[in-house]
Amino acid sequence: EILLTQSPATLSLSPGERATLSCRASQSVSSYLAWYQQKPGQAPRLLIYAASNRATGIPARFSGSGSGTDFTLTISSLEPEDFALYYCQQRSNWPLTFGGGTKVEIK
């Protein structure tokens, strides 16, 4: 099973600041990595697929990068609605696995 480690666990930032979230895989997943956003009481929402492609309707301030074992989700300028939980998911091998999540909170 491929383990995904997300860091930091919590990111405290102010609106307008840049957020950089990390996801590291225990072995290479090539570019088969997705990012999701989850707000309290809601289902997750797909943000990024294949490491760097924005899903339909996702604002341009969200970007993904990386390949192999190291991936980054960047939010260029935080909007109030971006404060949420973020999860990465590898789609390279069965079983599919999620990272433990990064909470982006208001500082």
Place this chain on the structure above:
Amino acid sequence: EVQLVESGGGLVQPGGSLRLSCAASGFTFSSYAMSWVRQTPGKGLDWVSAISDSGHSTHYGDSVKGRFTISRDNSKNTLYLQMNSLRAEDTALYYCAKEQDSYDGFDVWGQGTMVTVSS
């Protein structure tokens, strides 16, 4: 509107069984692979199982293999999860999720159905 609606959750005793359903609408259900993903309250996401568009191929997480069975009825636009030998650690909110065309992300999620395993 593309929609997934889960049902069938509830309270069940350890060792018991439950069948979850996920009714799909607004898209051609038979053309897409589907998955079940669960989330323990206040915790992270845990992928449970996946099934191909035809239903011929299935995959399971290690923690549910041999106990859970995923299936689908494309004539009824419905996904199922049969859960047997339930344990306290299976307590979670269970989501069904639709795969994208390119099998690289879950682009549609239901609202979830809660399963509680307790005596």
